[in-house]
Amino acid sequence: MHLLSDILGRPAAAIDTPALVIDLDAMERNLERMAAFAAQHDVMLRPHAKMHKSATLARLQMARGAVGVCVQKTSEAEALAALGVNNIYISNEVVSPFKLKRVVTVARELQALGGQLAIAVDSAEGLRRLAQAAHGQPAALLRVFIEIDVGHGRCGVAPGPAAVALADELAVHPALQFGGLQAYHGRAQHLRTVAERQAAIAQVITHVQTTRAALQAAGHAVPLVTGAGTGTFALETASGVYGELQAGSYLFMDRDYADNERDPAQPQFEHALFVKSQVMSVCASHAVVDAGHKSHAIDSGLPAVHGLALDYANGGDEHGILRGAQLPALGDTVWLIPGHCDPTINLHEHLLGVRGGLEHGTVEQIIRVDARGALT
Amino acid sequence: MHLLSDILGRPAAAIDTPALVIDLDAMERNLERMAAFAAQHDVMLRPHAKMHKSATLARLQMARGAVGVCVQKTSEAEALAALGVNNIYISNEVVSPFKLKRVVTVARELQALGGQLAIAVDSAEGLRRLAQAAHGQPAALLRVFIEIDVGHGRCGVAPGPAAVALADELAVHPALQFGGLQAYHGRAQHLRTVAERQAAIAQVITHVQTTRAALQAAGHAVPLVTGAGTGTFALETASGVYGELQAGSYLFMDRDYADNERDPAQPQFEHALFVKSQVMSVCASHAVVDAGHKSHAIDSGLPAVHGLALDYANGGDEHGILRGAQLPALGDTVWLIPGHCDPTINLHEHLLGVRGGLEHGTVEQIIRVDARGALT
Numbered sequence: 001m002h003l004l005s006d007i008l009g010r011p012a013a014a015i016d017t018p019a020l021v022i023d024l025d026a027m028e029r030n031l032e033r034m035a036a037f038a039a040q041h042d043v044m045l046r047p048h049a050k051m052h053k054s055a056t057l058a059r060l061q062m063a064r065g066a067v068g069v070c071v072q073k074t075s076e077a078e079a080l081a082a083l084g085v086n087n088i089y090i091s092n093e094v095v096s097p098f099k100l101k102r103v104v105t106v107a108r109e110l111q112a113l114g115g116q117l118a119i120a121v122d123s124a125e126g127l128r129r130l131a132q133a134a135h136g137q138p139a140a141l142l143r144v145f146i147e148i149d150v151g152h153g154r155c156g157v158a159p160g161p162a163a164v165a166l167a168d169e170l171a172v173h174p175a176l177q178f179g180g181l182q183a184y185h186g187r188a189q190h191l192r193t194v195a196e197r198q199a200a201i202a203q204v205i206t207h208v209q210t211t212r213a214a215l216q217a218a219g220h221a222v223p224l225v226t227g228a229g230t231g232t233f234a235l236e237t238a239s240g241v242y243g244e245l246q247a248g249s250y251l252f253m254d255r256d257y258a259d260n261e262r263d264p265a266q267p268q269f270e271h272a273l274f275v276k277s278q279v280m281s282v283c284a285s286h287a288v289v290d291a292g293h294k295s296h297a298i299d300s301g302l303p304a305v306h307g308l309a310l311d312y313a314n315g316g317d318e319h320g321i322l323r324g325a326q327l328p329a330l331g332d333t334v335w336l337i338p339g340h341c342d343p344t345i346n347l348h349e350h351l352l353g354v355r356g357g358l359e360h361g362t363v364e365q366i367i368r369v370d371a372r373g374a375l376t
Numbered sequence: 377m378h379l380l381s382d383i384l385g386r387p388a389a390a391i392d393t394p395a396l397v398i399d400l401d402a403m404e405r406n407l408e409r410m411a412a413f414a415a416q417h418d419v420m421l422r423p424h425a426k427m428h429k430s431a432t433l434a435r436l437q438m439a440r441g442a443v444g445v446c447v448q449k450t451s452e453a454e455a456l457a458a459l460g461v462n463n464i465y466i467s468n469e470v471v472s473p474f475k476l477k478r479v480v481t482v483a484r485e486l487q488a489l490g491g492q493l494a495i496a497v498d499s500a501e502g503l504r505r506l507a508q509a510a511h512g513q514p515a516a517l518l519r520v521f522i523e524i525d526v527g528h529g530r531c532g533v534a535p536g537p538a539a540v541a542l543a544d545e546l547a548v549h550p551a552l553q554f555g556g557l558q559a560y561h562g563r564a565q566h567l568r569t570v571a572e573r574q575a576a577i578a579q580v581i582t583h584v585q586t587t588r589a590a591l592q593a594a595g596h597a598v599p600l601v602t603g604a605g606t607g608t609f610a611l612e613t614a615s616g617v618y619g620e621l622q623a624g625s626y627l628f629m630d631r632d633y634a635d636n637e638r639d640p641a642q643p644q645f646e647h648a649l650f651v652k653s654q655v656m657s658v659c660a661s662h663a664v665v666d667a668g669h670k671s672h673a674i675d676s677g678l679p680a681v682h683g684l685a686l687d688y689a690n691g692g693d694e695h696g697i698l699r700g701a702q703l704p705a706l707g708d709t710v711w712l713i714p715g716h717c718d719p720t721i722n723l724h725e726h727l728l729g730v731r732g733g734l735e736h737g738t739v740e741q742i743i744r745v746d747a748r749g750a751l752t
Contacts, residue, residue: 050694
């Protein structure tokens with residue numbers, strides 16, 4: 001059996017397939033461009049670590065100015081906290097009493113690391129359960145954001161009075177500190193034209209402003225509005241209402257985000273994440289690569305083929321079917337750009353970081369997907 | 377941090393969500409029905425372990441008469457061989473010289489365990505590379521099946537003369553033993569009506585018969601034809617041409633296979649694999665569960681909701697949206713039937729086996745997904 005670490009320092013050509021590979025140069029340019037955007041617009045950046053699930057990449061983002069990271073799951077927070085990431089926001093509801101005990105444990109760990117845990121709520125019952133779990137803990141142990149539904153149609157209370165009722169209840173519990181509003185419109189990220197995204201986010205901003213005004217009128221200061229993703233963050237930023245951006249995919253730019261008409265107000269990001277695959281069968285009509293939907297997620301469509309005029313069709317769990325005027329030969333390498341980076345990374349144990357280009361570069365880094373499969 | 381083993385012996389109600397749960401009673405009935413079918417029809421069963429990726433389940437199938445298992449990947453063969461599964465068929469092409477060295481290593485391991493490794497080829501170049509890797513190894517170390525394309529349109533040589541050319545070449549290499557034909561029509565498994573599946577498999581049988589006749593005419597005995605899946609295996613069996621069935625999904629029966637019109641010639645299989653999820657948010661129009669497409673694969677469509685009149689809509693990586701006349705309450709458990717079991721299991725580290733029913737049963741077994749993420 002070969003050792004994973006054997007690949008370090010070797011040419012990218014030696015990477016066994018299929019494998020998930022980072023173009024480190026491209027990733028670092030994306031990192032810098034996003035850091036520069038946040039600095040220039042004086043907005044905080046809290047990238048979503050549900051995308052990469054890696055403490056190494058979370059620390060890299062924080063070293064370039066991010067205030068912390070978001071996660072969706074208690075177990076993701078546990079995995080990153082155990083590796084020293086000290087400022088984490090579970091931007092999602094947790095209602096199981098068993099999980100809420102774990103949330104409080106992580107909050108204590110982050111406090112000991114000099115950081116803080118935050119979490120979202122969207123119901124009186126959820127808040128009651130959270131307060132019960134945190135009862136008797138130090139003051140302001142947990143920062144709590146009230147999630148409002150700004151048009152996504154998933155979680156969140158309706159904008160306006162419902163948020164005020166939750167803020168009233170929150171104020172009663174000393175271990176819980178009102179953090180502000182969670183306001184994220186996921187579907188808006190993937191609207192193809194800039195005009196569609198502008199229209200959707202204009203609605204979002206109205207909902208946030210209405211809710212913030214209602215909270216303020218009821219005597220609740222609103223310390224922060226947090227949200228936004230890679231598709232729209234320039235719009236939330238321009239509104240002046242958002243203090244924190246949760247974009248995550250900018251680091252790797254998947255095929256789906258690249259299909260959006262680009263908003264010139266956003267930095268230009270590059271594809272930095274690839275599935276390396278190999279041609280394992282060829283016939284007159286098509287070639288078959290060894291990467292199917294166990295290698296990359298297809299919830300946002302199929303991967304694009306990098307640098308070659310070939311169409312990728314789904315060939316099942318372990319196969320991809322390539323068609324085009326000029327088919328590759330048996331044994332050839334084909335680089336795929338995943339449709340959606342988040343669930344693709346979750347399929348892999350490691351990301352291999354290549355320096356100096358995919359074709360002629362060298363494997364410089366093995367990045368563990370620390371929270372891989374962290375579902376609970 | 378809690379220990380996984382803490383869940384053993386506890387009620388299913390205590391399983392944290394989302395989690396992948398086996399109804400052991402239903403699974404064992406499926407196992408028995410398939411074993412009885414194979415025995416009654418005097419056909420060998422070699423279930424596809426790409427479905428469950430578990431040595432425990434492979435051994436369970438072999439204890440009930442299966443001659444071994446199939447896998448798709450070298451690394452799956454390595455993972456199962458390391459746990460003592462001694463009869464494995466890589467029903468897929470391997471063309472990387474690095475991987476082919478590993479294939480030979482596994483073949484030696486299985487030989488030492490009293491079993492044998494088999495593999496598929498579909499090109500002269502692939503066969504040349506395989507022969508080179510096996511050069512100097514003991515006679516008949518590897519059993520080699522020639523894959524023919526019987527209508528699926530993926531891998532495989534064309535039926536007829538191309539297979540004869542490969543068999544001629546195979547005969548030159550003492551370490552390689554001609555096993556027969558690999559003839560699997562994946563898409564036929566999911567044709568909804570029995571009539572459509574009958575028509576597709578009739579074509580398959582014609583291709584196999586033509587190729588077998590051509591091989592025999594050229595002096596090549598054809599020891600075995602192997603293939604078939606959960607959607608069609610009664611048809612391949614009835615043909616009398618197939619000696620071995622590769623069906624895998626029968627063990628768990630996913631939503632997609634259950635959507636097929638049932639062929640009365642096949643045993644009735646039951647759903648035995650479920651995602652346990654929890655309602656984490658409710659509003660007037662819908663409820664949200666904590667299981668999205670990081671919990672279950674959606675390549676074959678969305679999960680069905682077990683036992684409740686609710687529709688599941690995709691809510692992203694970590695959320696599912698339930699709609700229906702009677703919505704569940706915050707904190708309620710909802711059991712989902714995955715669309716496709718193979719890539720769903722690959723998302724999980726463990727399967728929790730429950731005895732005595734999902735609602736009131738007890739966690740009896742923790743089954744590791746040994747070859748999870750085994751992509752190479």
